[in-house]
Amino acid sequence: MFYECILLIRPDVSAKHVAEVTRMIESIIEKNGGQVIGSEYWGFKTLAYRIEKRAKAHYVCLGFSLSCLDPIYAHLKFHKDVLRYLFIKKPKGLLFPTVQMQSSMMDLENQDILPDHTPEGAETTEYTGAES
Protein backbone atom coordinates (compact mmCIF):
# COMPACT_ATOMS: atom_id res chain seq x y z
CA MET A 1 0.00 0.00 0.00
CA PHE A 2 1.18 3.53 -0.75
CA TYR A 3 1.30 6.07 2.00
CA GLU A 4 2.02 9.73 2.33
CA CYS A 5 3.46 10.97 5.58
CA ILE A 6 3.68 14.58 6.72
CA LEU A 7 5.87 15.49 9.64
CA LEU A 8 5.92 18.71 11.59
CA ILE A 9 9.32 19.06 13.17
CA ARG A 10 10.16 21.40 16.05
CA PRO A 11 11.24 24.89 14.93
CA ASP A 12 14.38 25.08 17.08
CA VAL A 13 16.21 22.28 15.27
CA SER A 14 18.51 22.93 12.31
CA ALA A 15 17.79 21.94 8.72
CA LYS A 16 20.55 19.39 9.03
CA HIS A 17 18.76 17.72 11.90
CA VAL A 18 15.52 17.71 9.92
CA ALA A 19 17.34 15.79 7.19
CA GLU A 20 18.61 13.37 9.82
CA VAL A 21 15.11 12.68 11.14
CA THR A 22 13.91 12.14 7.58
CA ARG A 23 16.77 9.78 6.82
CA MET A 24 16.02 7.83 10.00
CA ILE A 25 12.43 7.24 8.93
CA GLU A 26 13.53 6.33 5.42
CA SER A 27 15.88 3.71 6.85
CA ILE A 28 13.03 2.26 8.94
CA ILE A 29 10.89 2.03 5.81
CA GLU A 30 13.63 0.28 3.88
CA LYS A 31 14.44 -2.06 6.77
CA ASN A 32 10.83 -3.23 6.80
CA GLY A 33 10.73 -4.03 3.13
CA GLY A 34 9.22 -0.76 1.97
CA GLN A 35 10.29 1.62 -0.72
CA VAL A 36 10.71 5.39 -0.44
CA ILE A 37 9.15 7.02 -3.47
CA GLY A 38 9.50 10.68 -2.69
CA SER A 39 10.85 12.91 0.00
CA GLU A 40 10.23 16.64 0.15
CA TYR A 41 11.12 19.46 2.46
CA TRP A 42 8.32 21.99 2.30
CA GLY A 43 10.19 24.54 4.35
CA PHE A 44 10.09 26.38 7.61
CA LYS A 45 6.49 27.48 7.69
CA THR A 46 4.32 29.52 10.01
CA LEU A 47 1.59 27.42 11.58
CA ALA A 48 -2.03 28.49 11.32
CA TYR A 49 -2.32 28.03 15.07
CA ARG A 50 0.12 27.30 17.86
CA ILE A 51 1.10 23.71 18.52
CA GLU A 52 2.79 23.07 21.87
CA LYS A 53 3.40 26.83 22.19
CA ARG A 54 5.30 26.93 18.90
CA ALA A 55 4.32 29.19 16.03
CA LYS A 56 6.52 27.69 13.31
CA ALA A 57 7.61 24.25 12.18
CA HIS A 58 9.61 22.40 9.55
CA TYR A 59 7.33 20.52 7.16
CA VAL A 60 8.53 17.27 5.66
CA CYS A 61 6.56 15.09 3.27
CA LEU A 62 7.44 11.46 2.57
CA GLY A 63 5.90 9.13 0.04
CA PHE A 64 6.48 5.42 0.39
CA SER A 65 5.09 1.95 -0.02
CA LEU A 66 4.98 -0.29 3.02
CA SER A 67 2.83 -3.17 4.21
CA CYS A 68 2.71 -2.27 7.90
CA LEU A 69 3.07 1.16 9.54
CA ASP A 70 3.60 -0.04 13.12
CA PRO A 71 7.41 0.34 13.19
CA ILE A 72 7.18 3.97 12.03
CA TYR A 73 4.42 4.76 14.51
CA ALA A 74 6.53 3.27 17.29
CA HIS A 75 9.41 5.52 16.26
CA LEU A 76 7.43 8.72 15.82
CA LYS A 77 5.14 8.47 18.81
CA PHE A 78 7.90 9.22 21.30
CA HIS A 79 10.20 11.21 19.05
CA LYS A 80 10.94 14.46 20.86
CA ASP A 81 11.54 16.52 17.70
CA VAL A 82 8.33 15.62 15.90
CA LEU A 83 5.48 17.93 16.85
CA ARG A 84 2.84 16.22 14.76
CA TYR A 85 2.54 13.62 12.03
CA LEU A 86 -0.11 12.37 9.66
CA PHE A 87 -0.24 9.26 7.51
CA ILE A 88 -2.52 9.14 4.52
CA LYS A 89 -3.30 6.00 2.56
CA LYS A 90 -3.01 6.52 -1.18
CA PRO A 91 -4.59 3.54 -2.93
CA LYS A 92 -4.26 5.18 -6.34
CA GLY A 93 -0.54 5.86 -6.04
CA LEU A 94 1.55 8.86 -5.21
CA LEU A 95 2.23 12.15 -6.87
CA PHE A 96 5.67 13.73 -6.66
CA PRO A 97 6.53 16.56 -6.61
CA THR A 98 3.46 17.42 -4.60
CA VAL A 99 1.17 20.39 -5.07
CA GLN A 100 2.90 22.22 -2.24
CA MET A 101 6.24 22.08 -3.99
CA GLN A 102 5.02 23.37 -7.29
CA SER A 103 5.46 27.07 -7.81
CA SER A 104 1.90 27.79 -8.93
CA MET A 105 -0.45 25.80 -6.78
CA MET A 106 -3.47 26.08 -9.03
CA ASP A 107 -1.60 25.06 -12.16
CA LEU A 108 -2.65 21.47 -12.00
CA GLU A 109 -2.59 20.64 -15.67
CA ASN A 110 1.03 19.53 -15.73
CA GLN A 111 0.62 16.91 -13.09
CA ASP A 112 0.69 13.23 -13.82
CA ILE A 113 -0.54 10.65 -11.40
CA LEU A 114 1.92 7.86 -10.95
CA PRO A 115 -0.12 4.66 -10.83
CA ASP A 116 2.76 2.82 -9.27
CA HIS A 117 6.34 3.47 -8.41
CA THR A 118 8.61 4.16 -11.34
CA PRO A 119 12.31 5.04 -11.25
CA GLU A 120 11.59 8.24 -13.19
CA GLY A 121 9.22 9.37 -10.46
CA ALA A 122 11.92 8.84 -7.87
CA GLU A 123 14.42 10.85 -9.87
CA THR A 124 12.21 13.91 -10.13
CA THR A 125 11.91 14.26 -6.39
CA GLU A 126 13.96 16.95 -4.74
CA TYR A 127 15.09 17.39 -1.22
CA THR A 128 16.24 20.92 -0.51
CA GLY A 129 16.70 20.42 3.21
CA ALA A 130 19.73 18.20 2.81
CA GLU A 131 21.98 20.81 1.26
CA SER A 132 21.29 23.76 3.51
Add this chain to the structure above:
Amino acid sequence: MSRFNVEDTDIDYKNIKLLKRCLTENGKIIPARLTRLNCCQQRRMAMAIKRARFLALIPYTVS
Protein backbone atom coordinates in the same frame (compact mmCIF):
# COMPACT_ATOMS: atom_id res chain seq x y z
CA MET B 1 -19.80 31.56 -4.15
CA SER B 2 -20.42 30.38 -7.64
CA ARG B 3 -20.05 26.99 -9.24
CA PHE B 4 -16.49 26.08 -10.11
CA ASN B 5 -15.16 23.10 -11.92
CA VAL B 6 -12.96 20.84 -9.89
CA GLU B 7 -11.23 17.71 -11.02
CA ASP B 8 -11.58 14.95 -8.46
CA THR B 9 -7.81 14.56 -8.30
CA ASP B 10 -7.37 18.26 -7.45
CA ILE B 11 -9.13 17.92 -4.12
CA ASP B 12 -6.20 17.44 -1.83
CA TYR B 13 -5.27 18.70 1.61
CA LYS B 14 -2.09 20.21 0.14
CA ASN B 15 -3.99 22.35 -2.34
CA ILE B 16 -4.67 25.19 0.08
CA LYS B 17 -5.79 27.68 -2.55
CA LEU B 18 -8.58 25.37 -3.61
CA LEU B 19 -9.58 24.53 -0.05
CA LYS B 20 -9.86 28.22 0.83
CA ARG B 21 -12.57 28.59 -1.80
CA CYS B 22 -14.72 26.28 0.29
CA LEU B 23 -14.14 28.11 3.56
CA THR B 24 -15.80 31.17 5.02
CA GLU B 25 -13.76 34.07 6.38
CA ASN B 26 -14.02 32.49 9.82
CA GLY B 27 -12.71 29.19 8.54
CA LYS B 28 -16.00 27.29 8.49
CA ILE B 29 -16.71 24.81 5.70
CA ILE B 30 -19.23 26.21 3.23
CA PRO B 31 -22.20 23.85 2.68
CA ALA B 32 -22.55 21.97 -0.60
CA ARG B 33 -25.66 23.89 -1.63
CA LEU B 34 -23.48 27.01 -1.79
CA THR B 35 -20.24 25.52 -3.11
CA ARG B 36 -22.27 23.62 -5.75
CA LEU B 37 -19.91 20.69 -5.47
CA ASN B 38 -21.49 17.31 -5.94
CA CYS B 39 -21.99 15.05 -2.97
CA CYS B 40 -18.82 13.01 -3.50
CA GLN B 41 -16.64 16.04 -4.09
CA GLN B 42 -18.04 17.87 -1.07
CA ARG B 43 -17.25 14.93 1.17
CA ARG B 44 -13.69 14.74 -0.14
CA MET B 45 -13.34 18.48 0.21
CA ALA B 46 -14.48 18.33 3.84
CA MET B 47 -12.00 15.53 4.50
CA ALA B 48 -9.18 17.48 2.84
CA ILE B 49 -10.01 20.62 4.87
CA LYS B 50 -9.96 18.64 8.10
CA ARG B 51 -6.57 17.16 7.24
CA ALA B 52 -5.16 20.57 6.38
CA ARG B 53 -6.50 21.92 9.69
CA PHE B 54 -4.83 19.15 11.64
CA LEU B 55 -1.50 19.98 9.99
CA ALA B 56 -1.95 23.68 10.81
CA LEU B 57 -1.94 24.62 7.14
CA ILE B 58 -5.29 26.38 7.63
CA PRO B 59 -6.80 27.53 10.92
CA TYR B 60 -9.74 25.85 12.67
CA THR B 61 -11.25 29.22 13.45
CA VAL B 62 -10.37 32.83 12.76
CA SER B 63 -11.47 34.96 15.66
